[in-house]
Amino acid sequence: MLQISVSKSLFDEILFGKIKYLKKDFSKYWQKELIDIKIENDKIVYSLKSVNKIRIINTLGKEKPQIVIECLSLNRNSDLNQFEFFLGSILEQKNTVVVDERDELIKQLLQEKEDMKNSMTKDFLTSLYNRQKLDLDLEISVNRIDASLLSLVFIDADKFKSINDIYGHSVGDEALKHLSYKLKLYCTSLNAEAYRYGGEEFILLCFKDKNELIPILNNLRIEIKRDKIKNTDYNINLSVSMGISFWRDVSSITELLKVADDNLFKAKDQGRDRIIYN
Numbered sequence: 001m002l003q004i005s006v007s008k009s010l011f012d013e014i015l016f017g018k019i020k021y022l023k024k025d026f027s028k029y030w031q032k033e034l035i036d037i038k039i040e041n042d043k044i045v046y047s048l049k050s051v052n053k054i055r056i057i058n059t060l061g062k063e064k065p066q067i068v069i070e071c072l073s074l075n076r077n078s079d080l081n082q083f084e085f086f087l088g089s090i091l092e093q094k095n096t097v098v099v100d101e102r103d104e105l106i107k108q109l110l111q112e113k114e115d116m117k118n119s120m121t122k123d124f125l126t127s128l129y130n131r132q133k134l135d136l137d138l139e140i141s142v143n144r145i146d147a148s149l150l151s152l153v154f155i156d157a158d159k160f161k162s163i164n165d166i167y168g169h170s171v172g173d174e175a176l177k178h179l180s181y182k183l184k185l186y187c188t189s190l191n192a193e194a195y196r197y198g199g200e201e202f203i204l205l206c207f208k209d210k211n212e213l214i215p216i217l218n219n220l221r222i223e224i225k226r227d228k229i230k231n232t233d234y235n236i237n238l239s240v241s242m243g244i245s246f247w248r249d250v251s252s253i254t255e256l257l258k259v260a261d262d263n264l265f266k267a268k269d270q271g272r273d274r275i276i277y278n
Contacts (some may be wrong), residue, residue, distance in 0.1 A: 001053060001054070001055050001068070002033065002051050002052070002053075002054045002055070002071075003055040003056075003057065004022065004024075004054055004055070004056050004085075005055070005056075005057050005058075005059045006022075006056055006057070006058060007058070008058050011056065011057075011058035011065065011067075014056060014069070014087065014092070015067060015093075015096060015163070019055065019087070020086065020087050021084055021085055021086045021087055022054075022056075022084070022085040022087065023077075023080075023082045023083065023084055023085075024082060024083045024174055025081060025082055025083075026081045026082065026083070030083055032111070034048060034049055034051075034074065034076075034083055035047070035048060035049065036048070036049050036052070036251070048074050048076060049073075049074075050074075051069055051071045051085070052070070052071055053068055053069065053070055053091060054068070054069055054071050054085060054087075055067075055068050056068075056069060063095035064095060065093075065094065065095040065096045065171060066090045066093075066094050066095065066096075067090050067091075067092065067093050067094070067096065068090070068092035068093075069087050069088065069089070069090050069091060070086065070087065070088030070089050070090075070091060071085055071086070071088070072086045072087065072088045073086045080203075083166050086203075120132065121133035121136075123196040125173060125176060125177065125196075126176055126177055126180035126196050127180070128180050128183070128184070128194050128195055128196045128197055128202070129193065129194070129195045129196070130195065131195065131196075131197055131198060134195040134197065134205075136207060137193060137195075138205070138253050138256075139243060139247075139253070141205055141207075141247075142247060142253060142256075144207075144250075146207055147247055148247070148248050149206075149207045149208060149209060150205065150206070150207055150246070150247035150248075151205075151206045151208070151210070151213060151244055151245065151246050151247070152203060152204070152205060152206075152244070152245050152247075152256050152257065152260045153192075153203065153204040153205075153217065153242055153243075153244050153260065154197075154201070154203055154242065154243040154245075154257075154260040154261055154263070154264040155179075155183070155201065155202040155203065155204065155241070155242050155264075156200060156201050156202075156240060156241050156242075156264055156268065157175065157176070157179060157200035157201075157238055157239075157240055158236075158238070158239045158240060158241055158268070158272040158273060159272070160172065160175070160199075160200040162174055163236065163238075167232070167234055171229070171232050171234060171236070174229055174230065174231045174232050175229050175236070175238050176196075176200065177201075177231075178227075178238065179202065179224060179238060179240070180202070182194070182220065182223060182224050182227075183202060183204065183220075186216065186219075186220045187204075189216055190204060190206045190208055190210070190213065190216055190217070191206060191207045191208050192204045192205060192206040192207070193205050203260075208233070210246065212242060213244075214244075214275065214277070217244075217275055218275060219241075221240055221242065221273070221274075221275060224238060224239065224240050225237055225238065225239045226275060234263045236264045239272060239273040240273070241264060241267035241268045241272045241273060241274060241275075241276075242263075242264065242267060242274070242275040242276070243259075243260045243261060243262065243263030243264030243265070243266065243267055243275075243276050243277070244260055244263060244275065244276070244277035244278075245257070245258075245259035245260035245263065245277070245278070246277075246278070251278060259278065263276040263277055263278065264276070
């Protein structure tokens with residue numbers, strides 16, 4: 001059986017059916033392999049040998065993958081000084097990993113869909129969910145079987161405008177990322193999801209008993225104030241005010257948001273850096 005060694009890229013293209021023919025130059029080796037020489041009636045007659053199948057090997061592959069493939073026809077192209085092998089079906093495979101390109105395409109499309117979904121529902125700066133996703137999740141959350149545990153925590157960075165005014169918006173962005181990072185760290189213990197509501201305002205949707213919720217939120221508030229904002233050349237601390245509402249105490253999503261917002265206003269009015277709830 002005729003054997004041809006090819007590069008990995010060419011091997012893969014043959015394996016996946018992207019290439020249906022191979023070419024080899026008129027070298028002495030290939031002339032010897034592919035041309036029969038006979039003497040008929042005192043004349044030298046040249047003819048192409050019969051090639052029914054070819055073993056194609058990727059010699060650079062670690063496992064030396066190979067296939068045996070049909071040779072539908074062999075042609076001698078005198079204009080290009082090349083032999084042309086026209087390939088058919090794969091008859092045998094060894095040490096090959098065949099990846100279904102359709103599966104790969106579907107996987108790629110699904111990933112692109114997920115990326116597009118994330119770009120629509122996540123805040124670019126903080127990577128937290130945005131207000132659009134909050135609206136969707138609120139509708140789901142109030143209908144959960146454990147909705148009696150649902151609380152909405154409205155969080156606002158205290159005197160944030162002064163950070164932008166004194167240090168610049170790039171430092172302000174680092175402050176928002178610092179705050180977002182802290183919120184994400186606490187989501188597990190709060191059984192919560194975090195959202196950027198807008199500007200320096202954030203929301204947590206928590207499913208936690210009130211008696212456990214408040215101490216954890218207080219630890220979060222203290223930790224935010226204690227830690228310096230990273231990735232800046234300035235020694236800056238950030239504090240937050242929080243307002244909380246509980247689903248069991250209201251009759252609508254609108255009221256849930258309003259009560260938390262009112263309590264946030266009270267927290268800021270009473271000196272900031274505190275938590276207010278009913």
